[in-house]
Amino acid sequence: MNRFMRTSFLAILALIIGSASAQANQGRVAWVMNFDGDWNVAGGLPEKAMLISLQGLANRDAPRLYIVHPPDFQWEITGPVFEFYQRKHHVDFTDVATADDALTLFKQYAKGYVVWDKTVGASLNVAFTIAGLEDAVVVSADLIALVEQHGLTPIDDLRGRYTDMSDAEIYQDAYDRYWDRCIKDAVMLMGGHRGRVMQPAMADWGIQRKMFFHDLSANPIHPVELALTKRLYEEMEPGSTVFGWHPYGKDTEEQATTLLSGYGFKMEGLHNLPNLSFNSQFTFTEGFKFTNNHNVERNAVLQAEEKVYICFVQSDSIGIGVWTKPGRGLLPFGWQVTMNWSRYSPAALEYFHESATPNDYFIGGLSGPGYMYPNHIPADRFPLLMEEANDLMTLLDERVLEIMDNSAADGNVGNTDLTKETVDLYYENFPDVIGFLNGYGPSRTRDLRDTRPMISYDYYIDPKRPREAVTNDLNELIKLNAKRPYFLLVHVRESNDVNSLVEVTKNLNGPVEIVPVDVFLKLAASNKTYTTRYQDPDEPKHFEGY
Amino acid sequence: MKNTPFRKIALGVLVTLWCTVSASANPEIAGKWQLDIPRSSPLSGWQDMALVIAVDGTEVEFTHQMRWRRTNYRATNVVDTSKTVTSDAFFRVEQRHMAVYPTKGGLSHTTAEWIDADRTLRTETQTMVEISQGDVPMRITSEYRIGEGAETLTWIALRSSRDRPLVYVFRKVKEKDSE
Numbered sequence: 189m190n191r192f193m194r195t196s197f198l199a200i201l202a203l204i205i206g207s208a209s210a211q212a213n214q215g216r217v218a219w220v221m222n223f224d225g226d227w228n229v230a231g232g233l234p235e236k237a238m239l240i241s242l243q244g245l246a247n248r249d250a251p252r253l254y255i256v257h258p259p260d261f262q263w264e265i266t267g268p269v270f271e272f273y274q275r276k277h278h279v280d281f282t283d284v285a286t287a288d289d290a291l292t293l294f295k296q297y298a299k300g301y302v303v304w305d306k307t308v309g310a311s312l313n314v315a316f317t318i319a320g321l322e323d324a325v326v327v328s329a330d331l332i333a334l335v336e337q338h339g340l341t342p343i344d345d346l347r348g349r350y351t352d353m354s355d356a357e358i359y360q361d362a363y364d365r366y367w368d369r370c371i372k373d374a375v376m377l378m379g380g381h382r383g384r385v386m387q388p389a390m391a392d393w394g395i396q397r398k399m400f401f402h403d404l405s406a407n408p409i410h411p412v413e414l415a416l417t418k419r420l421y422e423e424m425e426p427g428s429t430v431f432g433w434h435p436y437g438k439d440t441e442e443q444a445t446t447l448l449s450g451y452g453f454k455m456e457g458l459h460n461l462p463n464l465s466f467n468s469q470f471t472f473t474e475g476f477k478f479t480n481n482h483n484v485e486r487n488a489v490l491q492a493e494e495k496v497y498i499c500f501v502q503s504d505s506i507g508i509g510v511w512t513k514p515g516r517g518l519l520p521f522g523w524q525v526t527m528n529w530s531r532y533s534p535a536a537l538e539y540f541h542e543s544a545t546p547n548d549y550f551i552g553g554l555s556g557p558g559y560m561y562p563n564h565i566p567a568d569r570f571p572l573l574m575e576e577a578n579d580l581m582t583l584l585d586e587r588v589l590e591i592m593d594n595s596a597a598d599g600n601v602g603n604t605d606l607t608k609e610t611v612d613l614y615y616e617n618f619p620d621v622i623g624f625l626n627g628y629g630p631s632r633t634r635d636l637r638d639t640r641p642m643i644s645y646d647y648y649i650d651p652k653r654p655r656e657a658v659t660n661d662l663n664e665l666i667k668l669n670a671k672r673p674y675f676l677l678v679h680v681r682e683s684n685d686v687n688s689l690v691e692v693t694k695n696l697n698g699p700v701e702i703v704p705v706d707v708f709l710k711l712a713a714s715n716k717t718y719t720t721r722y723q724d725p726d727e728p729k730h731f732e733g734y
Numbered sequence: 735m736k737n738t739p740f741r742k743i744a745l746g747v748l749v750t751l752w753c754t755v756s757a758s759a760n761p762e763i764a765g766k767w768q769l770d771i772p773r774s775s776p777l778s779g780w781q782d783m784a785l786v787i788a789v790d791g792t793e794v795e796f797t798h799q800m801r802w803r804r805t806n807y808r809a810t811n812v813v814d815t816s817k818t819v820t821s822d823a824f825f826r827v828e829q830r831h832m833a834v835y836p837t838k839g840g841l842s843h844t845t846a847e848w849i850d851a852d853r854t855l856r857t858e859t860q861t862m863v864e865i866s867q868g869d870v871p872m873r874i875t876s877e878y879r880i881g882e883g884a885e886t887l888t889w890i891a892l893r894s895s896r897d898r899p900l901v902y903v904f905r906k907v908k909e910k911d912s913e
Contacts, residue, residue, distance in 0.1 A: 598805055601779040601830040629779075630833035634866060646833040646866055650778060653831075657776050661832055664896045668834060669867045718866045724838070730805065 234328035241326040244395030246294040247465035300343035313401035320395040356412035370400040379403040379435030380459030393464035407439035433459035446595040452569030454558025467533040480585040492711040494672035499708035504682035515686030517545030522705035524553040527580035553590035574617035596729035600629035605723035623709030641712040762884035767904035779830020792816040813846035837862035
């Protein structure tokens with residue numbers, strides 16, 4: 189097809205896009221682009237940033253553009269969910285091959301363009317903010333000619349505006365110019381990768397919803413940035429959500445999450461979580477009801493034998509890591525579901541549900557209705573947040589809540605314990621769960637009240653640790669914890685694979701049984717061979733926060 | 735108390751033994767040793783380790799220089815080939831991805847001796863660790879084997895709770911490299 193015919197064809201398609209948006213979920217048309225893995229600022233990033241901004245605008249009032257990422261992208265499920273949309277929602281996708289084609293199809297949703305400065309990374313975030321407010325596509329200088337060919341005109345140009353300015357100064361300027369017009373129940377912490385590689389795949393969502401974009405640090409070594417972050421949070425609505433992820437190299441996940449938890453906010457990441465502007469506009473398919481693979485009745489009473497009971501859980505948010513790796517289904521496995529996806533990505537949750545094997549069991553998390561550190565949630569916000577979490581767990585047919593507070597930890601090691609006050613609050617606010625899991629790295633908060641145990645991870649499987657060493661570690665725990673039954677809860681870090689764990693389990697010593705999460709908790713309620721323990725104020729805390 | 739001939743002999747034997755032990759401390763173990771990661775058991779929860787060893791008579795002081803991401807941690811254990819050393823802060827190179835912690839307030843007791851013609855320092859520590867079922871004892875037997883030419887140091891640690899030893903191979907850090 190020559191260029192004229194191709195452009196004409198795409199233009200006709202563009203005319204029908206508007207009418208397509210009025211269609212119901214079932215049987216709609218949409219478009220799909222396939223991204224490669226090049227996110228280099230000097231390579232593929234500028235075009236991707238433009239397309240993602242266009243996606244946010246095109247999807248503002250209807251799901252029109254979906255992006256499929258390569259299988260090795262951190263969110264490995266874009267392909268399977270794309271297939272799910274076709275099969276279950278009967279979405280008829282048309283491929284969009286190039287950025288030029290995408291502009292032909294979707295330029296009608298943009299009023300112009302904003303230019304970011306490739307030499308100032310933060311300017312991309314400011315441009316995203318402007319894109320949401322002004323309906324602009326985001327371009328670098330070398331893409332101006334392309335968008336102008338499609339009749340788009342300049343709305344703003346950030347080249348030179350932020351030269352030699354610090355991030356704090358840049359975002360203060362953006363705050364002064366744009367913050368008042370941005371929504372106040374959500375903000376886009378567009379951090380993550382910085383420098384030569386950036387992955388702002390979640391920007392479509394922030395643009396669609398007119399969020400303020402930034403990558404301010406929560407690290408006290410950046411006091412001006414920290415102060416501005418606090419100012420944003422103080423001016424946001426109660427119960428707000430921080431989308432995105434903390435900026436690598438400026439602060440830590442622990443610092444950023446501790447800070448937002450202190451405001452009673454929820455974190456929803458990562459910065460490269462794609463397609464929320466598309467996914468959020470679908471509901472579960474008609475008649476679908478989320479039903480978990482419960483292995484025991486809620487009120488069942490089990491009796492543990494003199495055995496070692498092992499339970500595997502992956503808690504790095506379902507959708508990254510183990511789910512699509514070989515071997516899933518060979519072992520009973522617990523999967524922490526990011527419960528908010530029932531609002532933002534119902535199709536993804538439904539996909540997980542339909543592709544679950546009988547050995548896959550879903551649990552709620554993380555700590556509440558989003559990722560947050562409960563030791564820092566204000567007491568007056570806790571019941572409201574946990575009511576939200578309870579509702580989500582009911583919707584998702586989940587009976588186990590996973591908790592994680594890394595505010596005093598150092599990555600996946602260190603102090604991940606809950607204070608007694610926090611434990612009290614969980615027992616009070618979750619009367620219907622069958623139990624709680626706690627930790628990320630190993631932890632030692634444990635309790636049993638009525639029939640609801642709270643068990644912490646005794647082991648964290650580092651995906652890089654040789655399997656022989658993992659086997660020896662587990663055998664050592666089994667030897668040290670000599671009372672039977674022994675309840676050994678294992679956190680399987682994302683990017684492990686189940687096949688390798690099958691080999692590990694074959695080489696464990698003693699009367700070992702691998703059980704699903706719900707069975708594990710019921711058994712742990714029957715014979716408390718573990719101590720009751722909470723965070724000890726005397727224990728060291730690795731905390732470099734404010 | 736009478737100073738009998740027998741007591742004199744016994745005292746003489748003890749002094750001779752003490753002198754032997756003192757004199758046999760191998761000074762080659764002293765210095766800074768950097769972990770050779772590819773040749774060692776994998777660390778877990780630590781990313782790097784160096785040992786700084788000092789010898790003072792019968793005392794051997796091990797300072798562990800541990801690194802995890804941006805965290806640098808220092809911990810020192812002292813052993814003595816002439817007596818049992820009791821410590822309330824014994825440092826174990828633990829696998830930090832396991833819920834095995836030093837018992838709060840627990841005391842550790844360590845003995846040490848030079849063996850193999852003073853090429854190896856063997857230590858044995860009785861310590862307490864906290865696990866999910868409470869506090870339990872752990873015995874750690876270590877051998878620090880000085881390689882030929884004192885270029886390498888191999889630390890073999892066998893724990894009563896683990897059937898396979900952990901083997902850490904170190905290379906001597908030349909003074910000019912450690913500056």
